[in-house]
Amino acid sequence: MNTLAIETSCDETSVSVVSDAAKIKSNVVSSQINVHAKFFGVVPELASREHIKNINPVLETALKEAGVNWANFSNKIDAIAFTCGPGLAGALLVGALAAKSLASVFKKPLIPVNHLEGHIYSSYIENKSVKPPFLSLIISGGHTELIIIKDFGKYEFLGATRDDAAGEAFDKAAKMLGLSYPGGPIIDERAEFGNCKAVNFTRPYLKGSWDFSFSGIKTALLNYLKKEPVKNEKHLNDICASFRQSVAETLCFKAFEAAQKFGLKQIVLGGGVSSNSLIRKLFMESGKKNKIKVYIPSLVYCSDNAAMIGCAAYLKQKKCGLKYSAELLKSNPSLRLKNWK
Numbered sequence: 045m046n047t048l049a050i051e052t053s054c055d056e057t058s059v060s061v062v063s064d065a066a067k068i069k070s071n072v073v074s075s076q077i078n079v080h081a082k083f084f085g086v087v088p089e090l091a092s093r094e095h096i097k098n099i100n101p102v103l104e105t106a107l108k109e110a111g112v113n114w115a116n117f118s119n120k121i122d123a124i125a126f127t128c129g130p131g132l133a134g135a136l137l138v139g140a141l142a143a144k145s146l147a148s149v150f151k152k153p154l155i156p157v158n159h160l161e162g163h164i165y166s167s168y169i170e171n172k173s174v175k176p177p178f179l180s181l182i183i184s185g186g187h188t189e190l191i192i193i194k195d196f197g198k199y200e201f202l203g204a205t206r207d208d209a210a211g212e213a214f215d216k217a218a219k220m221l222g223l224s225y226p227g228g229p230i231i232d233e234r235a236e237f238g239n240c241k242a243v244n245f246t247r248p249y250l251k252g253s254w255d256f257s258f259s260g261i262k263t264a265l266l267n268y269l270k271k272e273p274v275k276n277e278k279h280l281n282d283i284c285a286s287f288r289q290s291v292a293e294t295l296c297f298k299a300f301e302a303a304q305k306f307g308l309k310q311i312v313l314g315g316g317v318s319s320n321s322l323i324r325k326l327f328m329e330s331g332k333k334n335k336i337k338v339y340i341p342s343l344v345y346c347s348d349n350a351a352m353i354g355c356a357a358y359l360k361q362k363k364c365g366l367k368y369s370a371e372l373l374k375s376n377p378s379l380r381l382k383n384w385k
């Protein structure tokens with residue numbers, strides 16, 4: 045079975061062709077970062093306009109790379125998957141409209157995919173030994189969530205951020221430090237040259253809860269900068285390293301505590317912040333120490349991409365088939381994670 049997958053939930057327009065066992069035949073991603081950078085965040089109206097501009101060229105390239113054209117589309121593509129939420133309303137509609145138009149013209153079934161399920165299952169693309177039960181940690185621009193994946197499509201929610209998502213905390217910290225957007229990768233790069241012990245930022249473990257909170261570290265950074273404005277490059281790198289250390293240690297501590305408490309032998313990361321080099325290192329080291337297998341997707345599958353949507357769609361249709369109600373096919377900007385029926 046070949047699935048054409050479309051992802052437009054935020055600021056990446058992406059199309060992928062995914063075949064059986066989530067094998068990726070093409071995965072084209074067009075990022076809008078340059079458009080939004082001057083605003084230090086994604087501007088919804090601009091995002092929708094960019095998706096409208098980009099969807100057709102991205103679609104054509106993804107089809108071409110997978111050996112599909114309009115003449116053989118009917119034979120080569122069996123279903124069309126799309127991100128139906130959560131995300132920006134206008135952005136989601138562009139992807140949904142493209143998916144629904146293709147499904148209608150070529151008479152193909154549609155598979156609605158929750159964007160978070162894309163992040164949860166993205167490791168499965170490269171590693172088929174990712175099998176429930178496992179602990180999923182989603183760390184992205186809009187989410188920080190700990191969820192037990194009891195089975196494919198069966199979830200037990202443990203906790204989430206009470207304020208900023210991990211990616212948002214990195215981006216806001218970067219802005220305070222006069223760095224550009226998105227700040228996560230810039231702080232990560234600078235941190236490699238800094239001393240992580242230079243500033244002792246708080247570790248918000250929130251003992252007794254599986255929730256996260258990153259607003260405290262952010263305020264600690266703001267207060268620190270009021271007293272100690274950035275002096276030079278070395279000082280800036282030290283602050284970046286100390287900030288990154290605090291976020292990474294907090295995420296790692298809580299994820300391993302949860303895995304141990306619930307007897308889970310696998311931790312699976314997903315979302316743009318799982319690109320962070322210290323987070324990757326700490327999780328792999330702690331996994332070895334605690335005999336817990338850690339899966340982290342390759343960088344290309346961490347931030348938004350349609351391959352992960354195609355992968356989640358592949359797992360979903362295996363369990364639920366190819367018929368979804370009109371209600372499930374509606375785009376919903378605040379879609380919650382729901383068990384598959």
Ligand SMILES: Nc1ncnc2c1ncn2[C@@H]1O[C@H](COP(=O)(O)OP(=O)(O)OP(=O)(O)O)[C@@H](O)[C@H]1O
Nearest residue numbers: 184185186187211226228229232316317319320348
């Ligand atoms: N190396 C890195 N270190 C820290 N953060 C990073 C790194 N690379 C990317 N990020 C952060 O990842 C975020 C983007 O991730 P992603 O594309 O998954 O988020 P999103 O799709 O906008 O949010 P969501 O998936 O919650 O809807 C940004 O906040 C960015 O700063």
Ligand SMILES: [Mg+2]
Nearest residue numbers: 184315347348
């Ligand atoms: Mg995302």
